[in-house]
Amino acid sequence: MVFVKNWEDFEIAAENMYMANPQNCRYTMKYVHNKGHLLLKMTDNVKCVQYKAENMPDLKKIEKITSNLVGHMASKE
Amino acid sequence: MVLLDNANFILRLEKIANEAKKNASFTMTFKRYDGHDRPVPREGKKPLAKPETYMCLMRAQFKSKKISTVVRQEDVPTMMAMYSQFMKSKMDGLKRVKKVKSKAKATKG
Numbered sequence: 001m002v003f004v005k006n007w008e009d010f011e012i013a014a015e016n017m018y019m020a021n022p023q024n025c026r027y028t029m030k031y032v033h034n035k036g037h038l039l040l041k042m043t044d045n046v047k048c049v050q051y052k053a054e055n056m057p058d059l060k061k062i063e064k065i066t067s068n069l070v071g072h073m074a075s076k077e
Numbered sequence: 078m079v080l081l082d083n084a085n086f087i088l089r090l091e092k093i094a095n096e097a098k099k100n101a102s103f104t105m106t107f108k109r110y111d112g113h114d115r116p117v118p119r120e121g122k123k124p125l126a127k128p129e130t131y132m133c134l135m136r137a138q139f140k141s142k143k144i145s146t147v148v149r150q151e152d153v154p155t156m157m158a159m160y161s162q163f164m165k166s167k168m169d170g171l172k173r174v175k176k177v178k179s180k181a182k183a184t185k186g
Contacts (some may be wrong), residue, residue, distance in 0.1 A: 022109050031094075032102040036170040056173045063164055066107070067157040073109040073133035074150045 003050045007058065010051040011065055014042035017049065018069060027069055029062070038062065078136075078143045086135065086146035087159045093139040094167035103139040110134035110147055 004010040018025045021044045030039045038053040040062065053062060081089060097103040111128040118124060133148040135156075148156045 023111075026106055026108040028104055028106045030102055030104045031097070031168050031170075033098045033168075033170040034100055036172060038168060038171065054172055056171045059164060059168060059171060063161045066160070067153075070107060070133045070135075070148065070157055071153055073107065074131060074148050074153050076130045076150070 003052050007051065007061055010040070010049060011061070013049045014040075014065065015068070017042055017044055017047065018072065020044070022072070027066075029066075078145055081144055081146050083146050083148060083152055083156050083159070086137075086144060087163055089144050090137050090163060091167060093137060093142065093144075094163070097139055098170075101140065103137060106134075106136040106138075108134050 004013065014027070018027070025042065025044045028041045028043075030041075031037075032039075036054060038059070040051045040053065042049050053059070093103050110132045112132060113125050113128070115125070130150055132150070133153070134145060135148060136143065136145040
């Protein structure tokens with residue numbers, strides 16, 4: 001339950017976790033407007049990686065990883 | 078839990094985001110969905126049919142309100158376009174970082 005500081009580390013860890021066990025992984029985001037942050041979390045019920053986004057430029061990267069993950073989730077394999 | 082189609086889900090989500098702006102938060106969950114709406118059978122019983130294609134289940138929760146939608150593979154591009162639009166318009170409480178470019182200009186002038 002530790003927050004990953006670096007975006008690249010989170011991106012790699014989250015994607016690897018999903019690829020290792022796609023059936024049991026869930027990806028959540030929690031947006032708190034008055035605190036101005038967006039919490040991302042990827043877990044497979046055993047391990048968990050989290051990232052806290054507070055700056056605007058992170059939003060673009062989050063959009064990208066979200067589309068990627070949804071693309072993987074809704075696929076044939 | 079209300080299951081909606083993709084377009085209606087985004088509309089409801091926008092309403093939720095507006096309500097959550099004041100002193101509240103909302104959560105989005107994404108997970109893979111294989112189309113089965115029943116539990117995995119016990120050992121010795123016939124296992125569930127393996128799905129041909131997987132879908133993505135999107136859920137949103139705000140206080141006790143919950144909505145969900147299923148995104149099919151062919152709908153992913155349109156849904157993600159709508160969702161990025163939603164993120165841009167509603168998740169606007171993050172800190173803006175000043176561009177280095179404008180600073181350089183300011184020092185010059």
